[in-house]
Amino acid sequence: MHSSSAVPFPRKRCGVLGCTGSVGQRFALLLEAHPYFSLHVVGASHSSCGKTYGDAVKWKQSTPLAAASAELVVKECIPEEFFDCDLVFSGLDDSVAGGIETSFVSAGIPVFSNAKNHRQDPLVPLVVPTANLSHLGLIPAQRAKLKATSIPKSSRNGDGNSDIVDTGMLVCNSNxxxxxxxxxxxxxxxxxxxxxxxxxxxxxxxxxxxxxxxxxxxxxxxxxxxxxxxxxxxxxxxxxxxxxxxxxxxxxxxxxxxxxxxxxxxxxxxxxxxxxxxxxxxxxxxxxxxxxxxxxxxxxxxxxxxxxxxxxxxxxxxxxxxxxxxxxxxxxxxxxxxxxxxxxxxxxxxxxxxxxxxxxxxxxxxxxxx
Amino acid sequence: MHSSSAVPFPRKRCGVLGCTGSVGQRFALLLEAHPYFSLHVVGASHSSCGKTYGDAVKWKQSTPLAAASAELVVKECIPEEFFDCDLVFSGLDDSVAGGIETSFVSAGIPVFSNAKNHRQDPLVPLVVPTANLSHLGLIPAQRAKLKATSIPKSSRNGDGNSDIVDTGMLVCNSNxxxxxxxxxxxxxxxxxxxxxxxxxxxxxxxxxxxxxxxxxxxxxxxxxxxxxxxxxxxxxxxxxxxxxxxxxxxxxxxxxxxxxxxxxxxxxxxxxxxxxxxxxxxxxxxxxxxxxxxxxxxxxxxxxxxxxxxxxxxxxxxxxxxxxxxxxxxxxxxxxxxxxxxxxxxxxxxxxxxxxxxxxxxxxxxxxxx
Amino acid sequence: MHSSSAVPFPRKRCGVLGCTGSVGQRFALLLEAHPYFSLHVVGASHSSCGKTYGDAVKWKQSTPLAAASAELVVKECIPEEFFDCDLVFSGLDDSVAGGIETSFVSAGIPVFSNAKNHRQDPLVPLVVPTANLSHLGLIPAQRAKLKATSIPKSSRNGDGNSDIVDTGMLVCNSNxxxxxxxxxxxxxxxxxxxxxxxxxxxxxxxxxxxxxxxxxxxxxxxxxxxxxxxxxxxxxxxxxxxxxxxxxxxxxxxxxxxxxxxxxxxxxxxxxxxxxxxxxxxxxxxxxxxxxxxxxxxxxxxxxxxxxxxxxxxxxxxxxxxxxxxxxxxxxxxxxxxxxxxxxxxxxxxxxxxxxxxxxxxxxxxxxxx
Amino acid sequence: MHSSSAVPFPRKRCGVLGCTGSVGQRFALLLEAHPYFSLHVVGASHSSCGKTYGDAVKWKQSTPLAAASAELVVKECIPEEFFDCDLVFSGLDDSVAGGIETSFVSAGIPVFSNAKNHRQDPLVPLVVPTANLSHLGLIPAQRAKLKATSIPKSSRNGDGNSDIVDTGMLVCNSNxxxxxxxxxxxxxxxxxxxxxxxxxxxxxxxxxxxxxxxxxxxxxxxxxxxxxxxxxxxxxxxxxxxxxxxxxxxxxxxxxxxxxxxxxxxxxxxxxxxxxxxxxxxxxxxxxxxxxxxxxxxxxxxxxxxxxxxxxxxxxxxxxxxxxxxxxxxxxxxxxxxxxxxxxxxxxxxxxxxxxxxxxxxxxxxxxxx
Missing domain, CATH: 3.30.360.10 (Dihydrodipicolinate Reductase; domain 2)
Known part of the structure; x- marks a missing residue:
């Protein structure tokens, strides 16, 4: 993994789950324009895997997709494909978001989700950045429970290493x-x-x-x-x-x-x-x-x-x-x-x-x- | 004037004030399709007077104006032009409706108005036909006040005849x-x-x-x-x-x-x-x-x-x-x-x-x- | 089957294939309002079969579906379910219309189709009623070819009877x-x-x-x-x-x-x-x-x-x-x-x-x- | 007037004629965002004169009017009020643009117009910047004719001075x-x-x-x-x-x-x-x-x-x-x-x-x- 640099705000490598959907497209655009984030890995459902993002997506935004993003190859939405990311944004459909997001968190990857599946989980912060950032204080409790209950098979920090739960976390945004x-x-x-x-x-x-x-x-x-x-x-x-x-x-x-x-x-x-x-x-x-x-x-x-x-x-x-x-x-x-x-x-x-x-x-x- | 016939629901001759506006156009269409009403006289502002209704109106309804209606000559909105009507519907703009409607009522012509000007007058029934028809019971009080206060110059029943106030009346519909x-x-x-x-x-x-x-x-x-x-x-x-x-x-x-x-x-x-x-x-x-x-x-x-x-x-x-x-x-x-x-x-x-x-x-x- | 009556324009019993789609819904409405036609059988894809039409359809027309139509039970789109019809209208999706329509014609049922599949067949009249009704003259040639080539397994006139091709026919409307x-x-x-x-x-x-x-x-x-x-x-x-x-x-x-x-x-x-x-x-x-x-x-x-x-x-x-x-x-x-x-x-x-x-x-x- | 500076692209003071209309609003926005132009004087019809631009305009753009522009006092559309401008953009309505624009040009003020009035004048360049900039070559001929025919009463270069026609000019954009x-x-x-x-x-x-x-x-x-x-x-x-x-x-x-x-x-x-x-x-x-x-x-x-x-x-x-x-x-x-x-x-x-x-x-x- 990349090391924490002394330079303030090192550029974070980001993944987007559900990159072909309309929320995923917005995530891609916002990341492209962001000074501290970069779009690093994109994931979507099986039918898109292996194609370039540009070919897989039916782009519906008025701002065009950047050329570099369009050339990314779409990956399956499994943690192994995203171990190289510092964090992922999930624009997954509610029908699949629940399990996939849990598997990413268990594998030690921070997930910021737009899906509704985990919003009512008492240990998941439901954050509106301009209203309740303090709720991020739930993360240690979330990790503690994760550590107590999950036996991850693999994580980006190593195989089955119990440290993983110190990096994984799930934050939802609201409806x-x-x-x-x-x-x-x-x-x-x-x-x-x-x-x-x-x-x-x-x-x-x-x-x-x-x-x-x-x-x-x-x-x-x-x-x-x-x-x-x-x-x-x-x-x-x-x-x-x-x-x-x-x-x-x-x-x-x-x-x-x-x-x-x-x-x-x-x-x-x-x-x-x-x-x-x-x-x-x-x-x-x-x-x-x-x-x-x-x-x-x-x-x-x-x-x-x-x-x-x-x-x-x-x-x-x-x-x-x-x-x-x-x-x-x-x-x-x-x-x-x-x-x-x-x-x-x-x-x-x-x-x-x-x-x-x-x-x-x-x-x-x-x-x-x- | 027309006599009360024994036949149920004799056809009533109707006038429309403000016939070129969108409310007036709807009045015209509804009257054309009505079994007991007929469109008899149409009135509008000075710039339309003397033209045929078909020429004066910029028709905006999906149902076309009937040929007979289109040939009516647009009259000025003064009672004298409508004495031949049993009643008039007012689709006048609020900026002129107040005075014109009053002049019609004073001249003995029943007015049913879509304008807001007289809606809050305590003696004018504000009627939603499916809700409060009983409020038409205000009419005698309205006529009594009219008789007490107005000195009409002319009416369709004769000149200055006090009987007039027994035929004039104003009913408003609601917003x-x-x-x-x-x-x-x-x-x-x-x-x-x-x-x-x-x-x-x-x-x-x-x-x-x-x-x-x-x-x-x-x-x-x-x-x-x-x-x-x-x-x-x-x-x-x-x-x-x-x-x-x-x-x-x-x-x-x-x-x-x-x-x-x-x-x-x-x-x-x-x-x-x-x-x-x-x-x-x-x-x-x-x-x-x-x-x-x-x-x-x-x-x-x-x-x-x-x-x-x-x-x-x-x-x-x-x-x-x-x-x-x-x-x-x-x-x-x-x-x-x-x-x-x-x-x-x-x-x-x-x-x-x-x-x-x-x-x-x-x-x-x-x-x-x- | 129905006999040809002396009365002019006997009421025809009609079927609608693809009744839940938007074209099928329009067919249903037009048939309900037609003096010589009646909606008799409705067919749709497997997932709708067995339900009432009212339950199966997501109705999108401003005129409501008639109660009698809503109670019809949706049938599979196979000729056997429509033998009781004088003719059927097909609002089927292009992806399935081709084969289903052919099976109906082969079974002796007249089909009027809105699908594009057979429009370019030289023996199928492509009819705009106000433009080229004379093209219905193709029907005998269409039937002659059908008789020469098809070996129907069953028909509404009897089993495998060669007469069938005297009743079956396909007419398309245009794009x-x-x-x-x-x-x-x-x-x-x-x-x-x-x-x-x-x-x-x-x-x-x-x-x-x-x-x-x-x-x-x-x-x-x-x-x-x-x-x-x-x-x-x-x-x-x-x-x-x-x-x-x-x-x-x-x-x-x-x-x-x-x-x-x-x-x-x-x-x-x-x-x-x-x-x-x-x-x-x-x-x-x-x-x-x-x-x-x-x-x-x-x-x-x-x-x-x-x-x-x-x-x-x-x-x-x-x-x-x-x-x-x-x-x-x-x-x-x-x-x-x-x-x-x-x-x-x-x-x-x-x-x-x-x-x-x-x-x-x-x-x-x-x-x-x- | 200000002299041509050695610095490349000195900031030009611009006027907008017809500033309250939708074309005028766009001109104002574009000038605010432009590196070489500044919005200096705004003009509109008599009813707006004397008000601040912010009060006079019914702003309909999604980008808000800048505070500095909003405080400009709206002037009458006469050359005397715009002598301090290097050039003016005209978003005037066709019903008045013809004469006003001519008066500005005669007074020595360059006018770039969106109105249709002078587009077909053979001496007025009708310019699409990405297509026919060479047509600006008409300007000397335009000025020569202006010098030959007009007797301006006043100009920003002095009173009745014949030099004026060396600064006035009119350029139209196209439909x-x-x-x-x-x-x-x-x-x-x-x-x-x-x-x-x-x-x-x-x-x-x-x-x-x-x-x-x-x-x-x-x-x-x-x-x-x-x-x-x-x-x-x-x-x-x-x-x-x-x-x-x-x-x-x-x-x-x-x-x-x-x-x-x-x-x-x-x-x-x-x-x-x-x-x-x-x-x-x-x-x-x-x-x-x-x-x-x-x-x-x-x-x-x-x-x-x-x-x-x-x-x-x-x-x-x-x-x-x-x-x-x-x-x-x-x-x-x-x-x-x-x-x-x-x-x-x-x-x-x-x-x-x-x-x-x-x-x-x-x-x-x-x-x-x-």
Missing amino acids: CSVVGVAVPFAALEHAFGKGCIASASITTLQAISGGGYPGVPSMDIMDNIVPFISGEEAKISSEARKILGSISYDETGLASIQEAAVKISATCTRVPVLDGHTAVVSVRFAQRPLPTIEALKEALEGFKPEAQTLGCPSAPKRAIVVMREHDRPQPRLDRGIEGGYAVSVGRLREDESGVWDAMFLFSGQQERRY | CSVVGVAVPFAALEHAFGKGCIASASITTLQAISGGGYPGVPSMDIMDNIVPFISGEEAKISSEARKILGSISYDETGLASIQEAAVKISATCTRVPVLDGHTAVVSVRFAQRPLPTIEALKEALEGFKPEAQTLGCPSAPKRAIVVMREHDRPQPRLDRGIEGGYAVSVGRLREDESGVWDAMFLFSGQQERRY | CSVVGVAVPFAALEHAFGKGCIASASITTLQAISGGGYPGVPSMDIMDNIVPFISGEEAKISSEARKILGSISYDETGLASIQEAAVKISATCTRVPVLDGHTAVVSVRFAQRPLPTIEALKEALEGFKPEAQTLGCPSAPKRAIVVMREHDRPQPRLDRGIEGGYAVSVGRLREDESGVWDAMFLFSGQQERRY | CSVVGVAVPFAALEHAFGKGCIASASITTLQAISGGGYPGVPSMDIMDNIVPFISGEEAKISSEARKILGSISYDETGLASIQEAAVKISATCTRVPVLDGHTAVVSVRFAQRPLPTIEALKEALEGFKPEAQTLGCPSAPKRAIVVMREHDRPQPRLDRGIEGGYAVSVGRLREDESGVWDAMFLFSGQQERRY
Whole structure:
């Protein structure tokens, strides 16, 4: 393995699992453009193995695949093919992600996954970089359990060596529409205290890119709304509660997460928009007196993402952009704000009907989360 | 003037004010297809007067304008040109509708208006035919006030004759997105009692046809959401409360409306859909125990529109269609249900988060309300 | 089997092969609404067999499936299950249509197919009802060949009985975008003589419904043009030449088709339109002097579809509608003209550049061809 | 005025006429991002004068207006307000552009215009930077005529001073859909000789951004094609012939343009695409033998834009990008190629029907032409 260099931020060799899918394509593009990461190995299903990436993929991004990436030979998604990587990103389909990701972690390879399979595992951090980086503190507990339970056959550190579990780890990112709730709520809790939001209601207007490729048939969505996305509503509630959860450490120094108690009522719809989810959010606070709208605005705008403090090159300067225009955010105009890494918030206001304490809209892109 | 015939439903001669606009075009089409109504006089702004309707209008409907209608000569929107009509429908723009409609009523001509100008007048019935026909009981009070205050210069019944106010009247229809709230809520109140709904939240996904023509620029809405429609949110609340209000009569037999007390929190968005508004609705009931979801379903499906009892040919057989499919209603597939006169309701369910008592979606067309 | 009744147009029992696909769904709807046809048996692939049609199909039409149709049990696509039908319509996928359709014909069942597999067979009539009904004269030759070559194992007329080939037959309809060329060209040949058009150029803007369901992914076509449709350009030329071909009879009375000689240069594109293909057509005539634009207009408008002469209830009154407006036809506004069975022609004009003799646009729907 | 500095490419102070329109907004963005230009003065119609640009404009671009630009005070579109500029870009509406631009040129200010008013003036260069920069050779003749005919009242060089006409000049850019014809044709003429193309046919599928803002109503274009764009077809032919024309000089050294003789048959349609015009082009060559498709490909790919030779920072590395994929270019995926300044060509092929010699498609953006 390569040694840790004295130079800050040595370039990391990255693998992408599920490289031909739409999430995998985005991973490839983001890695190509990243100063500290490089695309080193790409993996996909059996039918693509042995082909070059350029030949295997049906490229659907407006930015072309770099020539060097296109020449990579697609590998099978087994740890042995990725031992040369410092970490892998998984854009695997839910139908296969569970087992493959586990095998990589057991083999000592850090995995950052976009799949839903392990998101609810209490030892797997579900991380929104601008909201809950502290949850990475779960890793030692995750490794401890891994060490106690797994008997790996081979690892990149040697055969069956027990050290392996000191390098393997799994971190999940969240469902795309959750980010727009988690980041503003984290900002409000930062300003007004953990648990400050008692309940919330959210109606999403989600873009078709969230459905992958080929994904949503045009016959279903052109000139139409599909007012249901399978499993999405439950995920918004459960993932937001985990992301907003508190991390605590036991006497041995191992961490666990206590889910937040906020109640979230969700309805998810699919709309004819290519990229960028929009949502309408209403909140009720746990305490009185209520923060003023101006105080809410300051709390959102002033929220400093920890990822930026750490110097991550893709971390947005602002985690949340509060728009003043009365008809923004709009997904087409605002999906590129802060390179797509910020959550745009607009129409922050009191609810004149008195049903809720405050209302706002957010718009955010869904496949830029590292 | 025409005499009341013994034959049931004599054909009524109708006028259309604002015939060149998109609402006026719909009025013309609906009248052409109606068994009891005929299109008799069309009026528009000065620049169209004297032309034939076919030449003056930029026709935007998929059903062509009938040849007979196309040959009508466009008149100025003054009562004198419409004395030969039994009633007029107003598709006038809000900027001019107020005064013109008043002048017609004062001249003894019944006006059914799609404009917002007089909707909040306490003596003007705001009628959704499948929800609150009883509010037409306001007419005598409206005429009484008219008689007391106006000194008409001319009327179709003669010059300055005080009888006029016995034929003039003004009835408004409601904002298009209100219908989908008003009809289901009327059904629930019919089943569970006036005032059974304490509060509600609604997020609309409104079609571009609601913006008229030329209306929403394509540069604004293609691949986009516009999360604001001027004035719309306030109208949903105020109009729904008026429509759901109770009518009562004083000792002289004159009626008045007491607005309903339901609190409605609304957010309105524009989506790239041609026709058919969709909305997400959440409700909290005033009493416990709660009606079951099955009971709610029965209340909605069993609701008999009074308009149908009266034998109106365009009244839908069902005021509300409850869809069982998990991903319906969808505006493109369902906007034609019951000829566009019904409200389609779907995803009727408990709110698992406990924030609300029940949730549903509706979809409904917006320019078919008579 | 049914006997020929004295009553005109006895109701025919129809089968639909491939009933769950989008073409099959349209066949079902059209049959339900047809005065002389009834939907009697539905067939689909193995995975749907045994289910009711309502359960097996993912219904995608805005008109709901009739209750009686929904209760039909889906059968396997083998002749034995359809012996009770007078004829079948095939909406089968190209990957399986070839063999299945042949087996039905061999078993004595008339098949009307939307699949491309047999369209270029010289003995199979490729029929556009408003253009070349005379090509049905190929049937006796088709049956003669069938009798000479096939040894059917079973037929609806009895086992292995040689009579079968007197009832079986196969008729194909054409690729959807060909219709808009074939009908106007047939009209021009009717007026100005066979072979009057020497060459033509066509650029199509085809709707997504032509790609079936799920068909075109929304990620591919929203806010986009896909300037290629596999195999489509070759089909336009070859199918148009066959449809416009002359039928002649040999001394034994058997017919054959001589393809037309017109050269057609085609480019096909897919556009974000739900239904209704549009195309730009330019033509050069074989002779001089040229017909005037007015004469062309009269030839198109005056063209009487033979299907109408025969009294087919779905035959349009006009085969071709020539629009005078300078910006029509438009697919959204004009796809319903004549119930979708007519070809709308617009912008008929001389080519001022002198490159072509005449130019026009057409718009037509693609799944209404019987 | 500032003097020409020895430093290469001194920063030029630029004005924008019609700054609130969609062309003007693009000019502002491009100038903000340009290394040698700066946005110095903005002008618009009377109703905007005196406001800050940020307040006056309804900003519709996804890139926000820079703060410094937003604070500029909008001026009236008269030369006196722009004397401090080195040059101005005109995004004025055709209804006013003619006279205003002339007044600026007469006052000694160089004008680069996007309006159509002066495009056909034989002394005004109609320039596509990657095709016919040599036409700028018309400027001395333009100035000579200006000197001979105009009696300016004031100029930025002094009052009524005859020197003025040595600084004023007018250069037009072409209609957006012409660029995709002009650049490939220029490349082919560069390789195979002036006049090598005898005739051509073009069908455009134009984006809505070409219609400006508010421009095309969404009710007109969603789920639809509008097969007519007023005046566009004539412009394609006349502007392409001017752009491809030859420049020659008389004995006094003054230039004139001889229009190219190529015949171009055009049909223009509007499609529901936001940005990026697509077109189908067919060509017939003047000579035999024909160049091979491979030779055509090399001619297009090898074409070096003169603008790049001059070191213009926004000049694309490639004037024409020839795509190998069978289904490209596509406007959504390819509109950003070479920063939007290149023409993407695809499906370059022989016409199998023999009607044309060669066919191709192009896609290009329309508001990035400097």
